Amino acid sequence: MVYIDESYSATKIKSNSGLGHHNIDAKYITVIYNITHSLVTWSIVFWALWLIYKKPIKASYARLLHILIDIPTHSLAFFATPFLRPLSNYKFDGVPRSNKMIFIPNIIILIVLYSFYLYKKFYKAKKTKIVWIWIDKY
Numbered sequence: 001m002v003y004i005d006e007s008y009s010a011t012k013i014k015s016n017s018g019l020g021h022h023n024i025d026a027k028y029i030t031v032i033y034n035i036t037h038s039l040v041t042w043s044i045v046f047w048a049l050w051l052i053y054k055k056p057i058k059a060s061y062a063r064l065l066h067i068l069i070d071i072p073t074h075s076l077a078f079f080a081t082p083f084l085r086p087l088s089n090y091k092f093d094g095v096p097r098s099n100k101m102i103f104i105p106n107i108i109i110l111i112v113l114y115s116f117y118l119y120k121k122f123y124k125a126k127k128t129k130i131v132w133i134w135i136d137k138y
């Protein structure tokens with residue numbers, strides 16, 4: 001199990017791999033986080049993909065949504081989102097996801113969305129079966 005020690009530093013990671021606790025000073029995690037949570041980086045990749053594929057790549061909107069959700073749901077104490085890097089080092093001091101004001105609605109939204117997704121998936125599967133039975137008759 002790997003978890004990030006919020007009390008010390010965002011770059012200090014404690015790991016319990018079954019061989020005991022040990023600290024890993026993982027600055028590269030912060031570097032990767034800064035790159036992948038920047039709207040500037042996202043924009044560059046988005047436009048590069050658009051140029052390559054001659055159309056906007058819809059899957060890249062998932063990354064944009066992730067960054068936009070991360071901005072208000074991370075506090076300065078724990079991986080605040082550097083969404084303007086490298087242009088600016090500004091970070092919004094949001095409400096952490098561990099706060100029940102964010103956590104409980106998050107779980108409810110996930111349950112609703114997955115229920116809707118599964119309902120649609122099984123409803124379509126059932127509908128497809130009916131069409132095949134109908135085709136077999138004629």
Ligand SMILES: [Zn+2]
Pocket residue numbers: 037066070
């Ligand atoms: Zn994130």
